[in-house]
Amino acid sequence: xxxxxxxxxxxxxxxxxxxxxxxxxxxxxxxxxxxxxxxxxxxxxxxxxxxxxxxxxxxxxxxxxxxxxxxxxxxxxxxxxxxxxxxxxxxxxxxxxxxxxxxxxxxxxxxxxxxxxxxxxxxxxxxxxxxxxxxxxxxxxxxxxxxxxxxxxxxxxxxxxxxxxxxxxxxxxxxxxxxxxxxxxxxxxxxxxxxxxxxxxxxxxxxxxxxxxxxxxxxxxxxxxxxxxxxxxxxxxxxxxxxxxxxxxxxxxxxxxxxxxxxxxxxxxxxxxxxxxxxxxxxxxxxxxxxxxxxxxxxxxxxxxxxxxxxxxxxxxxxxxxxxxxxxxxxxxxx
Numbered sequence: 170x171x172x173x174x175x176x177x178x179x180x181x182x183x184x185x186x187x188x189x190x191x192x193x194x195x196x197x198x199x200x201x202x203x204x205x206x207x208x209x210x211x212x213x214x215x216x217x218x219x220x221x222x223x224x225x226x227x228x229x230x231x232x233x234x235x236x237x238x239x240x241x242x243x244x245x246x247x248x249x250x251x252x253x254x255x256x257x258x259x260x261x262x263x264x265x266x267x268x269x270x271x272x273x274x275x276x277x278x279x280x281x282x283x284x285x286x287x288x289x290x291x292x293x294x295x296x297x298x299x300x301x302x303x304x305x306x307x308x309x310x311x312x313x314x315x316x317x318x319x320x321x322x323x324x325x326x327x328x329x330x331x332x333x334x335x336x337x338x339x340x341x342x343x344x345x346x347x348x349x350x351x352x353x354x355x356x357x358x359x360x361x362x363x364x365x366x367x368x369x370x371x372x373x374x375x376x377x378x379x380x381x382x383x384x385x386x387x388x389x390x391x392x393x394x395x396x397x398x399x400x401x402x403x404x405x406x407x408x409x410x411x412x413x414x415x416x417x418x419x420x421x422x423x424x425x426x427x428x429x430x431x432x433x434x435x436x437x438x439x440x441x442x443x444x445x446x447x448x449x450x451x452x453x454x455x456x457x458x459x460x461x462x463x464x465x466x467x468x469x470x471x472x473x474x475x476x477x478x479x480x481x482x483x484x485x486x487x488x489x490x491x492x493x494x495x496x497x498x499x500x501x502x503x504x
Contacts, residue, residue, distance in 0.1 A: 170457075201290060201317075202289040203236075203287065203289040203290075203292070203313070204246075205236055205238055205246055206236060206238070207234065207236040208234075209233070209234050210231060210232070210233050211231070211233075211234075211414055212230070212231055212264075212410070212414050213230040213231075213389075213408045213410055213411060214227070214228065214229045214409075214411050215228055215407050216228065216406075217256070217405060217406040218404070218405040219278055226256045226258055227257045227258060227260065228254060228255065228256050228406070228408060229254075229255060229257040229262060229264075230254040230255075230408060231251075231264040232251070233250065233251045234248055234249070234250045235248070235249050236248055237249060240286075240299075240300055243289075244288065244290075245286050245287070245288060245295045245300055246286065246289050247284070247286045248286070248287070248311075249283070250282065250284075250285075251280075251281075251282050252279075252280065252283070253265035253277070253279075254278040254279045254280070254406075255276040257276070262276055265277075278404070279404075281328070283304075283305075283328060284301055284302070284304040285301060285304065285307045285312075286301050287311055287312070287313075290315065290316065291315045292311070292312075292313050292314055292315045293309070293315075294306070294307035294308060294309070294311055294326070305331070307326050308324065308326065309324030309325050309332075309333025310323055310325045310333075310336070311326045313383075313386060314352075314386075315384050316382065316383060316384050317382065318380075318381045318382075318384050320338045320350065322336065322337045323335075323336045324336070325352075325354055325377075327354070327356065329362075329363075329373075330356065330359055330361055330371065334356055336352040336353065336354050337352065337354075338350060338351070338352055339351040339353050342378060344378050344387050344419060345415060345416060345419045346419075347380075347387065347419045347423065349378040349379055349380060349387050349388070350378070350379045350381050351378055351379075352377045352379060353374070353375065353376050354373070354374070354375045354377075355374050355375075356371060356374075357372050358372055359371050359372070361395075363395035363397070363403055363404070364395070364403060367397065368398060369396050369403065370395070370398070371394075371395050371396075372393070372394045373391060373392070373393045373394075374392045374393075375389065375391040377389050380418075380422040380425075380426075382422075382425065383422065383426075385418065385425075386418070387415065388409070388415045388418070390408070390409035390410075391407075391408060391409065392406070392407050393405075393406040393407075394406070
């Protein structure tokens with residue numbers, strides 16, 4: 170029985186070691202990828218001074234991002250994003266309004282759509298036409314940081330400028346009790362199309378709080394100013410993720426951290442279990458083998474299945490018979 174248990178444990182050890190190798194070299198590359206079923210709605214709120222009145226007013230924004238499963242594949246995910254910013258003076262405005270409603274009483278500030286593709290591991294854009302068609306090419310990170318974020322400067326896409334700007338690491342900071350990496354982008358009086366057909370200057374200070382393991386943006390604040398070429402302020406905006414959005418993001422981060430943490434620990438766990446099972450299995454198998462050998466000796470069996478004592482007696486008998494024959498021959502000769 171010990172021999173059988175030992176062999177079973179050694180077989181299990183081989184399986185566990187193989188699992189550890191797969192978990193170390195293969196599984197992370199399959200798990201640490203942007204999901205192809207992404208469908209997120211990010212809500213923001215704050216204050217803005219908007220022409221034509223120039224008076225400050227509460228605003229709200231919606232950014233809805235959906236992955237295009239028909240264009241995405243195992244390495245690249247294609248996104249469509251719709252963004253809408255409106256005034257919310259009474260706190261009961263819808264997520265967006267019809268942009269045909271123009272004039273002083275309109276609630277719409279800006280609305281835009283964007284299509285882009287990113288590498289599912291690095292988060293960097295993929296500008297191949299087979300993914301984005303005739304959409305505008307992007308550069309730098311677009312909607313998330315890579316998995317296992319490093320404490321360094323990353324290029325990050327600025328849609329108004331149409332290019333990447335530097336997102337510099339500012340340190341670690343807790344958001345709702347969750348440790349995040351803080352990054353900041355800064356733009357000062359950059360020439361830009363501040364509204365459709367209107368040129369001017371653009372300034373922005375954006376602060377992002379990133380989940381270190383997944384690279385997802387947990388919280389974001391931004392101060393933005395747009396001015397015409399003659400210095401008139403068109404938009405003075407100060408807004409950020411709502412508390413509800415931040416809480417939902419942190420919850421998702423904790424869930425994902427648990428799953429990815431298990432993937433990171435799996436090689437160590439299965440590797441140690443494999444070594445333990447192999448050692449115990451070999452001990453039991455070897456002990457059973459030695460016990461069987463000692464049992465054969467105690468039972469009087471040689472390696473060929475014979476009886477050692479019987480073989481020894483036969484050898485003595487043969488020697489004795491030969492000696493007796495020789496003695497009789499000498500005696501006969503003397504006579």
